[in-house]
Amino acid sequence: MTNLYFGVGRQPRRGGCPVRIGPGVELSAARQFVTANDPSPSFLARHQFLIYRLFSLAGLIPVGAFLVVHLLTNASVLAGPGTFQSRVDMIHSLGPLLVPIEWAFIFLPMLFHAVVGFVIIANGLPNVGSYAYVGNVRYTLQRATGMIAFVFIIWHITQLHWLGTPFGGGKFDPHHATSSAAVVLRPLLISILYAVGVLSTVFHFSNGLWTLGITWGLWTSPAAMRRANWISIAVGVLLGGAGLGALGGMRSVDIEQARAIENRMDDVKRMLEGGQSPVDHQSRPGAVPISGTTY
Amino acid sequence: MIKAVESAEHSGGAGQQAVADHGGNGHAAAPRVVRVRILRQDAPGEESYWERFEIPYVENMNVISILQQVAARAKSRDGRRVAPVAWDCNCLEEVCGSCTMLINGRTRMACSALVDKLLEESGDEIELRPMSKFPVVRDLVVDRSRLFRALERVKAWVPVDGSYDHGPGPRISPESQEDAYPLATCISCGCCMEACPQFTKIEVVRREDESAEAFEARKKTAFDAGFVGAHAISQAMLFNGHPTGKMIADERLEALTSQGGIQMCGNAQNCVAVCPKSIPLTRSIARAGRAATVWAIRKIFDR
Numbered sequence: 001m002t003n004l005y006f007g008v009g010r011q012p013r014r015g016g017c018p019v020r021i022g023p024g025v026e027l028s029a030a031r032q033f034v035t036a037n038d039p040s041p042s043f044l045a046r047h048q049f050l051i052y053r054l055f056s057l058a059g060l061i062p063v064g065a066f067l068v069v070h071l072l073t074n075a076s077v078l079a080g081p082g083t084f085q086s087r088v089d090m091i092h093s094l095g096p097l098l099v100p101i102e103w104a105f106i107f108l109p110m111l112f113h114a115v116v117g118f119v120i121i122a123n124g125l126p127n128v129g130s131y132a133y134v135g136n137v138r139y140t141l142q143r144a145t146g147m148i149a150f151v152f153i154i155w156h157i158t159q160l161h162w163l164g165t166p167f168g169g170g171k172f173d174p175h176h177a178t179s180s181a182a183v184v185l186r187p188l189l190i191s192i193l194y195a196v197g198v199l200s201t202v203f204h205f206s207n208g209l210w211t212l213g214i215t216w217g218l219w220t221s222p223a224a225m226r227r228a229n230w231i232s233i234a235v236g237v238l239l240g241g242a243g244l245g246a247l248g249g250m251r252s253v254d255i256e257q258a259r260a261i262e263n264r265m266d267d268v269k270r271m272l273e274g275g276q277s278p279v280d281h282q283s284r285p286g287a288v289p290i291s292g293t294t295y
Numbered sequence: 296m297i298k299a300v301e302s303a304e305h306s307g308g309a310g311q312q313a314v315a316d317h318g319g320n321g322h323a324a325a326p327r328v329v330r331v332r333i334l335r336q337d338a339p340g341e342e343s344y345w346e347r348f349e350i351p352y353v354e355n356m357n358v359i360s361i362l363q364q365v366a367a368r369a370k371s372r373d374g375r376r377v378a379p380v381a382w383d384c385n386c387l388e389e390v391c392g393s394c395t396m397l398i399n400g401r402t403r404m405a406c407s408a409l410v411d412k413l414l415e416e417s418g419d420e421i422e423l424r425p426m427s428k429f430p431v432v433r434d435l436v437v438d439r440s441r442l443f444r445a446l447e448r449v450k451a452w453v454p455v456d457g458s459y460d461h462g463p464g465p466r467i468s469p470e471s472q473e474d475a476y477p478l479a480t481c482i483s484c485g486c487c488m489e490a491c492p493q494f495t496k497i498e499v500v501r502r503e504d505e506s507a508e509a510f511e512a513r514k515k516t517a518f519d520a521g522f523v524g525a526h527a528i529s530q531a532m533l534f535n536g537h538p539t540g541k542m543i544a545d546e547r548l549e550a551l552t553s554q555g556g557i558q559m560c561g562n563a564q565n566c567v568a569v570c571p572k573s574i575p576l577t578r579s580i581a582r583a584g585r586a587a588t589v590w591a592i593r594k595i596f597d598r
């Protein structure tokens with residue numbers, strides 16, 4: 001049989017995209033076409049198991065844990081701008097530690113997860129067209145929502161985090177948490193895009209919890225997997241609710257009132273810090289003018 | 296084979312009717328002819344092409360009997376003489392695992408794919424394609440050596456070789472027998488790999504100047520970098536659960552956590568859905584995941 005392997009005639013098609021060969025028919029062409037002797041496995045190949053497990057762990061801790069804290073913090077706006085402002089103040093009380101903590105526990109682990117995630121996506125060959133099983137749909141959605149989350153998070157950071165300031169973003173003012181976020185989120189299109197981004201990320205995380213349990217061997221029998229599915233659903237509903245709640249809260253809050261509350265809280269903070277008297281908030285660096293109104 | 300086809304035609308009334316009626320005015324519920332569209336390929340590396348065939352309908356046909364008739368006629372629907380379509384089969388009762396192909400777009404065993412059911416789901420034409428994750432040898436015949444190489448990789452056997460009597464084997468409780476039995480029914484058909492979105496084709500082409508040994512070695516290296524597949528993970532769990540097989544449990548876990556091991560699984564769970572033997576593959580995968588977790592931690596601390 002081996003002599004059949006002489007490369008006869010034309011070389012098979014290379015590349016990774018499915019070839020349509022008829023209505024509803026896809027030929028999977030994502031294949032490795034080996035022509036040269038493989039060199040000894042690379043560092044990444046030798047540590048593939050470790051890298052994939054760290055990728056999976058990063059999805060839960062710290063990135064997933066951050067997502068939970070972040071969405072619940074945001075949802076506190078439903079209890080009023082004052083509550084949200086005091087949560088934000090708590091985070092910002094970390095002072096100069098905030099930046100290294102953000103990089104070490106949020107940005108870098110997320111970047112690592114995303115890079116490995118893209119490699120995994122590139123090496124897979126989704127086939128829901130032929131095999132439309134629930135598990136397979138979830139597999140495909142896990143990848144789609146991962147990519148949506150990636151785009152969304154970059155946009156979100158640019159828009160609100162101070163890192164985005166050079167790019168015309170960085171609109172979130174930690175001293176005026178609710179009002180500054182509300183101004184950005186108010187346009188309907190932005191709100192819709194946020195809803196899609198947040199729900200995709202929440203699906204990705206809660207469905208990821210379920211696959212993570214299989215990956216690490218927490219649930220092994222089909223019955224246990226079905227039970228664990230309820231955990232996923234509960235987490236998804238809770239976080240989805242928190243995310244949409246935060247968005248709804250930001251949309252419905254009275255921006256002027258919120259601004260007034262934030263100003264009062266800011267004055268108190270300043271007095272506690274250095275005994276300064278209340279300032280003209282409009283001329284403070286970082287203050288955001290709101291629809292031409294001066295506060 | 297031709298004899299068998301002829302007797303099938305002349306024995307049953309349905310067959311006679313089918314031969315008589317090629318016009319297809321379709322007054323009866325049952326189709327008189329069966330149309331098949333087969334994705335053919337003349338040799339490894341060649342372009343593939345579709346060829347259509349039409350054969351008389353006989354009651355209770357399966358896909359293998361269609362292929363027998365196609366081979367007997369060796370004539371395409373438009374009347375051209377064509378080389379008979381090549382395919383693999385052996386047991387004809389879903390135990391040898393050799394007849395896997397894509398039937399109406401999905402991986403399954405040709406010998407247990409009944410034509411009446413297929414026509415119900417796909418109208419009047421049945422589509423046959425070779426498996427897409429294994430290199431095509433010719434037409435519907437594929438080279439599944441990667442599947443068997445994967446079993447070698449995870450040492451899917453009980454190590455009892457030796458020149459002296461080891462005495463009676465250990466007793467196995469009925470519970471663990473029951474646990475193990477379903478895993479032992481694997482027929483190495485490759486369906487689980489074909490349907491797996493994480494399992495992609497690896498095709499190695501022999502060079503003109505290459506010896507058979509060098510080619511085999513190169514093939515092995517290429518296969519060993521790819522995903523082992525659900526069947527091998529499940530077999531590793533079968534033998535790691537066996538009291539004698541356990542002796543090399545660590546070697547299997549080493550294999551399962553090396554390149555292309557358990558970590559390649561993306562939990563799509565197609566494997567368990569398409570397995571003709573309904574083997575609880577995802578249970579094996581999750582158990583392998585757990586064993587790999589424990590083993591990796593142990594490896595860190597026992598070093």
Ligand code: HEM
Nearest residue numbers: 056059060063064114117146147150205208211212215561
């Ligand atoms: C908020 C950010 C994110 C969180 C909280 C998160 C969380 C998770 C979790 C918990 C898993 C399950 C891991 C497992 O099954 O073992 C996972 C899987 C995955 N993530 Fe993310 N992720 C995030 C962002 C991303 C991004 C930006 C990408 C890149 C496109 C991505 C791609 C993937 C992929 C492809 C998987 C599936 C891996 C597999 O099943 O083999 N994720 N994620």
Ligand code: SF4
Nearest residue numbers: 491560561563564566
């Ligand atoms: S569960 Fe794993 S092995 Fe099975 S089809 Fe999905 S990715 Fe492939």
Ligand code: SF4
Nearest residue numbers: 481482484485487570
């Ligand atoms: S596990 Fe099932 S699908 Fe996979 S090779 Fe064995 S019998 Fe076939």
Ligand code: FES
Nearest residue numbers: 385387391392406
């Ligand atoms: S011929 Fe043996 S499984 Fe189909």
